[in-house]
Amino acid sequence: MKVFISYPPLEDARGIPLLSQNRQFQWFNNPTYIYPMVPAYAATMLKEDGFEVIWDDAIAESKSYKDWFLNLIKEEPDLIAIETKTPVIKRHWQIIDELKNSSPGTKLVLLGDHVTAMPEESLEASQADFLLTGGDYDFLLLNLCRYLNGSAESLEPGIWYRHKGQILNTGGFALNHDLQRLPFIDRDLTRWQLYSEKNGNYKRLPGTYTMAGRDCWWGKCTFCSWVSLYPKYRLRPYENLLDEIGLLIDQYGIKEIMDDTGTFPAGQWLRDFCQGMIDRGYNKKIAFDCNMRPGILKAEDYQLMGKAGFRLILFGLESANQETLDRINKGVRADDIIKDCQMAKRAGLQPHITVMVGYPWEDKSQVKNTLCLAANLFKQGLVDTLQATIVIPYPGTPLFDECKKNQWLITEEWDRYDMREPVMKSPLSPEELKKATQQLYKAFISPRFIARKVLAIRGLDDLKFLYRAAKSVLGHLKDFIPH
Known part of the structure; x- marks a missing residue:
């Protein structure tokens, strides 16, 4: 199962979006990149569990939207996870719909504080397949991928999804994961150099x-x-x-x-x-x-x-x-x-x-x-x-x-x-x-x-x-x- 953890390009005259690992979103004229810690934990745990993981921060890599999109379609991922925030949620809905129309079999997952606050909104406004609510979306993404490949019997609390035209969920998220279980982040997998200077x-x-x-x-x-x-x-x-x-x-x-x-x-x-x-x-x-x-x-x-x-x-x-x-x-x-x-x-x-x-x-x-x-x-x-x-x-x-x-x-x-x-x-x-x-x-x-x-x-x-x-x-x- 091929999993992409992606930050799609968000080209804008206002500058560079401070999206990853950020409590307050801003556009910066001076490029600044914050290491996305929780998604990086997700990538590391997925890799250790045997999944093929691609770290795909097109914002930090300064990729154009066209190049990013064509490469993603070429790679044919099974699942794409995208961290989102309030000021760019509509942009992400549009991107998800474009991806879904070009690659219907790819599962699209949104995570972050906005979808935690308003989960139904994103499922109604886009073709997203799953939403991960709460802050432990590294653990939830691992659980979701295990569930999709048949190695987990059920979904953990905090996951929203579609089923036969209905929007369903597994209940409120529970922060009961033991942080001592976290591995050290695989810095090579998550391309640590992208975040090592422009900060x-x-x-x-x-x-x-x-x-x-x-x-x-x-x-x-x-x-x-x-x-x-x-x-x-x-x-x-x-x-x-x-x-x-x-x-x-x-x-x-x-x-x-x-x-x-x-x-x-x-x-x-x-x-x-x-x-x-x-x-x-x-x-x-x-x-x-x-x-x-x-x-x-x-x-x-x-x-x-x-x-x-x-x-x-x-x-x-x-x-x-x-x-x-x-x-x-x-x-x-x-x-x-x-x-x-x-x-x-x-x-x-x-x-x-x-x-x-x-x-x-x-x-x-x-x-x-x-x-x-x-x-x-x-x-x-x-x-x-x-x-x-x-x-x-x-x-x-x-x-x-x-x-x-x-x-x-x-x-x-x-x-x-x-x-x-x-x-x-x-x-x-x-x-x-x-x-x-x-x-x-x-x-x-x-x-x-x-x-x-x-x-x-x-x-x-x-x-x-x-x-x-x-x-x-x-x-x-x-x-x-x-x-």
Whole structure:
């Protein structure tokens, strides 16, 4: 049985789609590719189970749609699995129908947060054969392929399908899979080099991704699309992650690792992991990056992380206004981000913050508060990089439900949910919100900040990273040009 795990080309004047392994979809002018960790686990498990697996990321390979489509028809796969998200779901429906019309015997499978939130929609709007809901679609895809080739007697919960003209399902998905059963990702099969350089997180090249857990131990933010995928938090043993890091260093010469767990583990797990990095000497061979929540770690935790080789630490600021943080159930105080950035910087880490504008209840003065806080963090040298976006209420999130209840939605045309424009009503105009987003990125290129970065250059890696960061910021400024 030949299985393709595919990212079809999505040619668009807006740029490169950040689709794979991404909690929030954007088009980027500056090409960026994130390692699709869960699909990569799926490919690895399928191969180990005896299936013929083709890793087919036409976006990262910059293939044209025509070349990709003709090659796929020529290869005659038995099954094609496609990860999708809200802003490109209609494009994927069209692609599925074109594939089905040319190759009726090929099974087409959609997976991801949008089909988890609205499964019937995709089966009604396209010729897709199966939908895999929930975040463990690597385990579900293996189960589905086993079922189709006769080696599994039944389908696991979380799978939607057609039968005699009806749309049926196997019940709600269950996150009961043991992450200790996961093999290390087959990096050669999944073509790790495609994701090793064009990624703004990496300072040292080549870089790659790991995933210690699924997905965020807080898991309550109302805007996050992955809350619907992973309502339950599970972890791999820290020793298992350390073993994988050793393999990445020894076999692939990896210099930097971004762990894409929604929030990296804290507490004793974190302390044991850090000590393991030190004891094994990995802290001298790689830089390690992660997502973390402010208000959780103490100064000694950051100091240990610094000794263990951590470099980039990503904090979700989202807004400087406590009302907003409370309404989106962030579970932090506005001043937590300042304190944590201070502690992280003292430990030698480089904080990155994510910021959003366009909340329906935030007026101009509140947006200005967020702009001022971000600018001040840059001026004080407490933040090294940032990501700014317009907040989007993805289907399946509590924020989307709140929008429906309060009639805040401007549109339900999914292709407009790409963070380039507001889709919720706001006291600010769309042009004002785009301008605010640009202002956040411009804080990154203030003379004082640039001077600090130039003076901090200690080698070629620093110089190359600064060049890539400048290109990225200029690209983001183009992403939000007001008309």
